[in-house]
Amino acid sequence: MINFNYETVFSLDNEKQLSEWIEGVISEEGCQLEExxxxxxDDAYLHKLxxxxxxxxxxxxxxxFDYSVGKNIHGDIFISVERVADNAKDFNVPVNEELQRVMVHGVLHYCGYKDKTDNEAKLMREKENxxxxxLV
Structure with a gap:
């Protein structure tokens, strides 16, 4: 199950599509979605965490926060919509694209991908892309 929660003035207008997309990512990676x-x-909320x-x-x-056990995916992903919007400007990409990249990035970590080394980061970026x- 994918859940969307809002701790700031923001909402997704395509929750169902994004849920199905994330479920597909998890499945394609050979993992099982738990939750x-x-x-x-906002920035203040995430900074505090x-x-x-x-x-x-x-x-x-x-x-x-990854609570996954083996290939059973379970976790909480906190995203600052303020930071995503600023990063989208810096990277000269649409805000929705940057938001979706961050969303899939978190799930890919749960599926076992890391991004600490240059090679890991390169693979992570390839998977994100x-x-x-x-997602259409």
Whole structure:
């Protein structure tokens, strides 16, 4: 089950399409969806989580808490819509595209992908692009 929660003035207008897309990503990666909760928030909300849980005193666009067991995917993905909008401007891409990239990025972590090294980050970006191309 995919759940969308809003802790700021924001809402998705295509929840059903995005749910089906994320479910497809998880399935294509050979994993089983248990539950993924997306929580859309502002910079202040996510910054507080970043300090409290990760000891990082910085702004970020996404924090994910992975409760997956093996290939059974379960987790909470917090996304700052403010940070996503700023990043979209910086990368010169539409806000929805950047938002969808961040959404799939979190799920790909749950499916076992990392992005700490250059090679890992390159593979992660390739996977993001692959799945973004499936969303029409």
């Amino acid at each position: 993924v909760n997306y929580i859309f928030c 970043n300090v409290e849980f990760l000891n990082h005193d910085t702004l970020t666009d996404i924090i994910s 692959h799945y973004l191309s499936q």
